[in-house]
Amino acid sequence: MSFIRTFKRDMNPEELGVTYSHEHIVCRPPYWVEKGQDDLILDNTAASLKEVMDFKELGGESIVDATAVDYGRDIRSVAAISNETGVNIIGTAGFNKGFLWSAKIPDHLKYVIGAHETYDQWIEATSVDKLADFVISEVEEGMEGTGFKAGQVKFGTGYNRISPLEEKTLRAVARAHHQTKAPMHSHTEAGTMALEQIQLLKEEDVDLSSMSFGHMDRNLDPFYHNKVAETGAFLSFDGISKIKYAPESERIRCILALVDKGFEDQILVSGDTARKSYFRHYAHGLGFQNILGGWVPRFKEEAKQNGYDEERLVRKFFIDNPKRCFTFKK
Numbered sequence: 001m002s003f004i005r006t007f008k009r010d011m012n013p014e015e016l017g018v019t020y021s022h023e024h025i026v027c028r029p030p031y032w033v034e035k036g037q038d039d040l041i042l043d044n045t046a047a048s049l050k051e052v053m054d055f056k057e058l059g060g061e062s063i064v065d066a067t068a069v070d071y072g073r074d075i076r077s078v079a080a081i082s083n084e085t086g087v088n089i090i091g092t093a094g095f096n097k098g099f100l101w102s103a104k105i106p107d108h109l110k111y112v113i114g115a116h117e118t119y120d121q122w123i124e125a126t127s128v129d130k131l132a133d134f135v136i137s138e139v140e141e142g143m144e145g146t147g148f149k150a151g152q153v154k155f156g157t158g159y160n161r162i163s164p165l166e167e168k169t170l171r172a173v174a175r176a177h178h179q180t181k182a183p184m185h186s187h188t189e190a191g192t193m194a195l196e197q198i199q200l201l202k203e204e205d206v207d208l209s210s211m212s213f214g215h216m217d218r219n220l221d222p223f224y225h226n227k228v229a230e231t232g233a234f235l236s237f238d239g240i241s242k243i244k245y246a247p248e249s250e251r252i253r254c255i256l257a258l259v260d261k262g263f264e265d266q267i268l269v270s271g272d273t274a275r276k277s278y279f280r281h282y283a284h285g286l287g288f289q290n291i292l293g294g295w296v297p298r299f300k301e302e303a304k305q306n307g308y309d310e311e312r313l314v315r316k317f318f319i320d321n322p323k324r325c326f327t328f329k330k
Contacts, residue, residue, distance in 0.1 A: 007078065008079075013324070019064065022272050023064065023270060024065060027071055029071045039277050050281040055087065065091055070095055071096050078091070090150075092153070098165055135153055153184050154184070156169075174201055184210050186213045190215065211234065218239055229258060241291065269318065273287070
């Protein structure tokens, strides 16, 4: 039986509906807390709830919360937001990226992780298979000792590099995927190293159709996108609204180039909205409403002008593709 695992329950994939494929809802990343970077700390549950309601009011039904253990998840607050709004939320087991791991492990996690001072000390001291066991437990038993189970597993690598500890977590997550059949997600810093990640995943016998690669619109290179897509993996264009990295016209150009190559069934769209300044109810930013309320109408207009069936593509990016991407294929 195939299913999608949310905070509330395991559900039929047909129930997922309109989905943002990579977001953050409530989190206090220890690294950014230690650095005093308040903009990167999403700690106002009431404001986050209002953002999710904005999404729901525009027809949104499900959100993938891509916050891993090293990025300061608040499992209970996110579960409460899901319950109050009725929006399905998929949680994430696994890891983010290496430079975050110098941060101290919060006290409430030490009984789960063990007596290690920092994340990198924990990862260094623990075997790949034991790290895999930790990820498996978060999928099958619950995240951080709660009863809320993760619906995807994640790893990440740095900008133009894969450190030994990042490779270790990649292999652990791949092994957890084999055990649980959970879908896999990758953080690629600035859209780099996806092809190198793919080589390691092949060594772990991962079927790449179970993978989604994040931040593909941080590296707007159609040749690179094609190489990733040829593996059967999903490509996440999850920087919508972030004009500081690229204009929306460039994102849309690369998305339509993939459509032209026959990869329209492998495209995901989201915002990776992870700063107070990006959120409407934190700091008057564009917020969760902007993708469905602003970007989708703009995409439809541009796609239609260029001869595409804009309604069909939007349905694929927000309904059909997430439905397949986030399914446990037992």
